[in-house]
Amino acid sequence: MTARLFHAFCLATVCATLGTLSSVGIGAHRAVGAPAVAAAAQGDACAAVMGADLGLPHTTITVAEEITPPFAPPETFSSRGFTVEDVSFCRVAGLASPEAGSEIRFEVWLPPADDWNGRFQGIGSGGSAGAIRYRQLAAAVAGGYAAVATDNGHTSTSGFDGSWSLGHPVRLVDFGYRAQHEATVAGKAVARAYYGRDADFSYFVGCSQGGHHALMEAQRYPEDYDGIVAGAPANHWIGLMTAELWAGLATTRDPEQDLPRAKLPVLGAAVMAACDGLDGLEDELIDDPRNCDFDPGVLQCEGEDAGDCLTAGQVAAARAIYAGPVRPSTGESLFPGYALGSEHFEAPDGLGGWARYWSGITEPGGSTAQFMKYSVFEDPDYDLNRFDFDADWDRANNRSLGNDETLATALNAIDPDLSAFKARGGKLISYHGWADALITGHYAVQYYEDVLAAMGGLEQTTDFYRLFMAPGVAHCRGGPGPDRFDAVAAIERWVEQGEAPDRIIASKVVNGEVRRSRPLCVYPRVARYDGSGSIDDAANFACVNPD
Template identity: 35%
Template sequence: MRHRPAPLLLTVVLTALLAATGTAAFASGPRVTPDGLADLPALPPVMTCADVTGLDLGGVTDAPVTLKTATVVTTGAAPYCEVRGTIAPANTIVVRLPIDGWTQRYVQAGCGGLCGMANLNYPQASTCPVIADGTVAGATTDMGHQGQNDGSWAAGNPQAQIDFAYRGVHVTSQVAKAIITKFYGRQPVYSYFDGCSDGGREALMEAQRYPHDFDGIAAGAPASNMALQNTFHHAWNVYANLDADGKYILLSNKLPLIHAAVLAACDTIDGLRDGLVDDPRLCHFNPASIVCTTGQDSATCLTSAEATVVRKLHDGATDEHGNRLEPAIAHEWSSELDWTLFIPAAQGQTVGSEMFALSYLRYLAQPNNPNPDYKLSDLKFTVASFWKTMLPSTTYMAAIDPDLSAFQRAGGKLLLWHGWNDQHISPQGTMDYYDTMRTTMGAATVDRFAKLYLFPGVAHCGGGEGPNTFDILTPVMAWTESGRKPTRIVASNIAGGAVTRTRPVFPYPAVARYDGTGSIDDAANFVAYTPENPVRNDYRWVGQALYSHGYQTWPKAVDGKLVIQPFTTRH
C-alpha cells in the first residue's frame, strides 16, 4: 500500500497550467485517463509462468507457502499465468498474472457464503476497464477450508474458523503481492479489494484489522455482522412464517400480489411511475390493506395470518416484548419478489434461510461446542438468548468496528454499496455501520475517504428489477489514484444484450430525481437531490452497542480449541 507515485492530482493540475502557458506537458509523473485512473505503463514479466512454482516465499507470511501449479491460460480478454497453491494450513489461493502487460495494479476478490471455493471473479467490476482488458493481477482464496458450505468444516477446526474470519484474506494479500513482485520485478503501485456479501464482510475486516493491505476497497452488501445475520435474522425469516402446527402460513404464489400492492402504494413517491421505489423507507405500506373481504377471491388477497407474516418479515426479529433483536426493517418494501429465499412454493420444502441459520448455529455460533443436532426451534427469541448466541463468535467474526482511523490515515478509500431490495442482508445494517462511522470519526473525516451507495430495486449483490449492472471498482480506483471523488454511478438494466434503462445512483443520502425532460430510462435526465429533511434511521435495537471500537479479539488455535480473549459489552 505504500508504493505510490507522486500525488496524481497535483501532477494533473501542474500539467494543465503548463499547457495553458505553452510549456510542454510534464515528461515525468503519471498521467490520468478519462476514467480518472493513473495511466501506468504496462510491464512484461521478468520470468516465465512455469518458473513461478519454484519461487522461494519463505518469510512472506506467518506460515509456509506451497505453489502447486502455474499454467498459461489463453481464454478470456488476455493470456495470463494462473498460479494455484496453499498457505498453511489449508488456505487455497488462486493468483492470475497478465502475460502481455501488467498495469501495476493488484485486485483481490472476496468470497461469498461460507466460502470453501477459490473462484476468481469480479461480479460488479466486470466493466471496469482494467478488469475487462485483463491487465490487472488478481487473486482470491477459499479462506481456509474446502467444500461443504454447511459449516461442518468448522467442527473441531479452530484454525479454519480464524482463517475464515479474517486471516485467510490477509495472508493471501501478502503472498499474492510477493508473487507479483517476483514475476514482474516490481511491487504493485496500487492494491484493491472487491467483495460482496461475505466478501463485503471480508472487505470491511481488511479495513478494520489490516488497514495497510489495500489502497482502495469496494464492500458490497456486507454480511458485516455475520453472527446476527446467520442466526436471528435468517431464523426469523422461517419462524415468522410458521403456524402452531409448524406449517408455512405464506407461500410464494402470493409474493407477486404483495409486490404489486406495494408498488401501487409507493411507486410514485419519487414522482415517477417506473416500477421502482427509490427509498423504501418512505413507503408506509400496510399489509392489512390487502386482507380479503367477504366473498373476495382468495387468490387476489391475503388472509389476516398472511398479512401478519408480511409485517413480521418486513419489521424483523423481536422478542415477545417488542425488543428488536436486529436493526429495524429486515426486508425493505418492494423487495417481495425475491422473498423466495425464505418463502417456499409448497409445504414440506426447506428454505434457504433455514439452511443458512442452521449452518451457523450448529458449527460457528459456539466455536468450541459444535452441535450437529441443533434444530431451529432450539433458538429462543429472547434478549438473554441473543447475547448467549451472539457473543462467542461476534468478537472475531463480525466486521462492525466503526473506527477506521488507521485505514483513513494510510490514505485508504472505501466505497460501500447495497441494493435496496436485498433479500439476504438488510441495507439497514450497512447504513447503521456507515452512520456510526460518521458519528465515531466525524462526518467531515468520513466524507474524505468513504462513500455509501444504495441501488434502488437491486437484490443481493445484483439482480432484481432495478438497474443492476454497474461498475463499482473504477470509482474507487479513480478516487485512490487521482483524487477524483466518486459522484454518480450509472447503473443499467440489460435484456437480451441490450440496455433498456440507465439510472444514476448518488452517494447517500442523495437520491436521483428526474429533471422533467426526456426519457425516464436515460440516466442523463436525472440529477442529484438531497432531501431537506432526510429520513432518520431508527438504530434502537438490542445489539447496537456492538457497533463499537475495541470489541475485536485475536483468538488462537490451541489443542483443537479456539482460545478467545474475554469480552464484555454493555447490555
Template identity: 40%
Template sequence: MKNRSGTRAAAWCAAAFAGLLMQGCAAPAQAAKIGRFDPVQPVMDCAAVPGLDLSGVTDGSVTVASATVVTTGVAPYCEVRGTISPANTFIVRLPTQGWTQRYVQTGCGGLCGNANIDFGKGADCQPVKDGTVASATTDMGHQGPGSPMGSWAAANPQAQIDFAWRGVHATSQVAKALIARFYGRAQQTAYFIGCSDGGREALMEAQRYPEDFDGIVAGAPAANMVVQNTYHHGWNVMANKYANGQYILLASKLPMLHEAVLRACDGVDGLADGLIDDPRRCHFDPASIVCTPGQDTSTCLTPAEAEVVRKLHDGATDAQGHFLEQKGSHPWGSELLWTLFVPSAQGQTVFSESIAVLPFARYLAYYNTASPNWQLTDLKFDADGFWKTVQTSAYLSATDPDLSAFRQRGGKLLLWHGWNDQHIPASATLNYWRAMETTMGRPVVDSFARLYLLPGVGHCGGGEGPDSIDLLSEMMAWVERGNAPYRVVASKVVDGAVTRSRPVYPYPKVARYGGTGSIDDAANFVAYRPPVESDGDFDYGWMGRQLYSHGYQAACTAQGTELVCVPSQLPFGRGTSR
C-alpha cells in the first residue's frame, strides 16, 4: 500500500478538487469528496489478454478463457473470464477508456457458487455509475449450489478452503496482475464491497490478507457463519414447533404483532414514524397481547404463541437458559420480516431450515463429515453440541477482532447492518464491534473503522426503513482524501422516487428529529449520542463469546479428501454463557 500523503497524492490532478458530488438515486443530497485520478487508457488490446502469461501471480495456475469487449453498458469494458486452479471462476471488467485507476472487488452471498459482479451499496458511486472502475468477483471455488444443495463441499477440502477465504484473495491477485498488464500500471486504490457472505468475505480479507485492499465495506456480515447457519437459524424453526412437529406461530399473526410492538416502542426515540431507531431500548412484552377470554384470536396471541415470539426475539438457548447466540436475535420492530422462518401454513418448510441450516450442517458444519440425512433434530442445544459444532469456526468464520495489521497498512473499514435483518442478527455485528474495541482500544478503532446501523432495514436492504445508501463513495472519500465518513444519508426509494430520507451516523450516534419540517426529509434530523450506550442486557455474555478473539483462525490444507487444519480445534475450552 502506498503512502497516501506522498506518492499517491502526487497522482491526483494538480488542481485538487473539493470532491465530486454523488447524486445517485439512493442518496440525492449526499456529497462525497473522493479523489481525482488522471484517466488512463489501455496499453494492449482486449483480444490479446488470453495470451498473457500469469504464472506465479497466485498459488494456482491461471487460465484466461476469454476476453471480450462489452459495449452494452454506460461505458465499454473488456470482460475477462477465467479460472484459478482448481476451480475458482473469476470475472474481471477492465474499462477500455478513461479508467480512473481504481479497483473494486465485489463479494457474493449465501454459499456463493456464482460469479456475478454486484456493487450493492456502492452501485450509486459515481465512478461505478460512469463505468470507470476496474472490477472483479469470483464464485469462490465451486459452481452452482450443488445437487443436493451444499454437496459441492463433500470430500472436497480444497473447495471448502476456496469458499472460506482463498477464492477472494487469489482473485484479487489475478485481477491486479491483469490491471497492471492491461494498463501498464497498477491501480491507485483497491476496494472490496460485499454483503451477507460478501460481508464475511470482506472481514476475512481484513483479517487474513490485510494488504489486499485499501478500503473494505462489509455489510450485514455472516462473520460468525457456523453459529448463524446452525443455532441461529435452527432455533428459528425449533422454537416454533410443538413436539408433534406442527408449527405454533403462523405468519398471519405477524402484522398484528408488529402493530403492538410499534404501539409500545415507536415513540421511544421521540418520534412516532413507524421506525425504532435502536430496538434495544424497546422492552416489549409479548405477554401483553395474550388473548383474554372471548377475544377474537386474530387480534391477540395464545400463551404458546407469545412464548414463541419471546424465544424468537431473544435467540437460541440451552435448557438452562444459557445463550447459544447473542441475545436479541430478532429485534423488536422486525416482525414483518419473520416470514423467512414463520410459515403461512402447516406443512411448509421454511427458508431457515431448507436453505440456511440443512445444506450447511450436512456438508460444511463438521470437519470432514458429510451427513446427507442430517436433520434439525440432530442439532443439540447444549454445551457439548455447541462446542462440537463450532469447531469449524476456526476456518469458516471471520470474527478475529485484531485488525492491527490492516490498520497499520492504512486500511479503512466501514461496517453496516440493518437493525431488522431477518437473516443475520445485527447483535452479532455489534458483538464483533465491541470485541474490536476491547482488543484494540476504542480510539484506535475510531481511527480506521466506522459502524452504521440502519433502523427498519432488513438483510442487505429491504424492510420499512431507508435502505438505499452509497457507502462506496464514503469509503473512497476516506481512503483518497482522508475525509472520514460521518453523516450519511439513506433513502427509501419506491418506484424510482424517494419517499423518505434519513441520516445515519457512526455508532453509537443516532439521528434525532430537530422538531420542525417533514419527518421524511433527512435535512430535518441531527446527530444525537445517547448518554448511555443501550447495550443493557445485550452484554454479549453468550456461550460462544470467545469466538470473537484473536488467534483462533486455522491454516488449512487439502490432503486427499480431508481438510487438515492447524490448530485442529478452537484454541479455548468449553464454557457456559458466563
C-alpha cells in the first residue's frame, strides 16, 4: 500500500481497526538511506527544539529526538506491538499544564523538511481517550504532514476507562476541549521552530471521540484549523452516554427483555425486507432509515418462543433501542435512538451491529458505564440499574466542575452557531454511517439541522459545512456499505483550491478487491441509480434531492 493510499484510508476511517497491524512500512520518504550530512542537519534541528523559545508559558518539551526506523513508540493500549518501519522523522514530546492538576501529554511528529507537504494536522482520539495515537501519527508523517496527537489530559489502560476522572474535575475539562487546543497550539509552535516557518494549511481529522473534538475545535477555537473532518462525532457526549445506558438497560434491566445475538439476524432481515427497496433498489443498503416505517412487533411470536420470532420482551427491547432515551415523567426525547439497519451485519469477529454493544450482555459496559460511575455519580460501585432518566439526566448535565463549568458545558459540543469558524474561512466536512450501532446517525442529522437553522439555511451553511451520510456504514468504518473514502483529500481541495465537494466516492473493499462503489452525497441529497449499468459502480448514480 502506498503512503498516500494508506494515509487516506487511515485518516478517512481514523484507523478504527488497525489494532491487528504490527508495523507501518510506508517508505516513500527519507529513511535509512538518507545522506549522512542531511540526516545530521535534521537531527540538529530536531534537538534544537528542546531549547527553543516556543512562547508556551505552561508547556514543557520533554523529548526532541530524530527517529531512524525501525521505531517502537511508547507502549499504550492502542499501540501495543506497533512498530514504525520505513519513516524517519523528528519526534517531539511535551507536557502542558494550564492549571494545577492538568497534565496534557502530546507528541508532534515532523517529517524532514524536504518531505514536508507544508500542512499541519491534528489527530483526534477515540473512545474515552487516554493514549497518544501513534499509529495515526505514523500514517500522517508518512503522508508528509507535521502532526500532533494528545492523550487528552489523562492516561488510561483501556480506551473505555473512566477512573481517571474520579476526584479530578480538571481532567474532565481537559478531556472535553482544552487538551486538544493546548496540543494544537504547542504542535504549531514546535513545527514553526523546526521548519522555520508556519504551516501553509492546518487540518484536524478525527472520528468518534475524534469527531467530538473536531466539532469542539470548530465551536470553541475557530482559529486553530483551516479545515476539519468530523467523522461519526460523539459531540453530544451527555446525550450519547445516556443513550448508550438506555440501550444497555433495555436488554439487561428486565430478564424478559434479554435480546440474544441469535435473534439479531431475524430482526435485521425483517428491517431489510421492509426498508431496502424504498430507494428503488434492493441492494441490502437502506438509503435513509427515516423513510421507513417498521415496528418490531410484526415479529412477535404467536405462541412459544422460537428462533424465527421475538418474544414480547424482546420486541419491547428493540422498540426501546430504536426510540432512544426519554424522560419518564414527560415522554420528552433526550437523545435519538438507533437507526433501522444498524441491528445486524456480518463482521469478521461475528459482532456486527447490536451484537457488539446491546445484545448478549449482562450489564451496560464500555464508556457509558465508566462515565456514569466515575464522572457523574463519582462512585465506582454505583449500580447502573438505579439510573433515573428524569433526575439523573439532570444530574449528568449539571454536575459542577468548578469555575462555572458543568459536565454539559465541558463535554458537549452542540453549539450550532459556527459563525466565527465560517468568518475565518474555515471548512468542515462531517460524515456518519447510517448503520452505526454505537453513535446514532440520527443525531448527526439533528445537529446539522440545528446548524442550518442557526446559520441561515442550506445555502449559507454548505458554503463552509457539509454533511455526508453513508448508507450501510457502521461506526467510523465497517458494515455492508461502502466505507472507504478520502475525506482528507476532499477537505484539502476545498480549503486550498475552493472545490467544495458535492459527492465523495466510497468503496467497499473485500479481500483487497473493490466490490462496490457509491457516491456519498451532500445532505440532504441522496444517491439515486440512473437506470443503466452496474448498481455496484458509483458512475451510475447521481446525487439528487430526496423525493
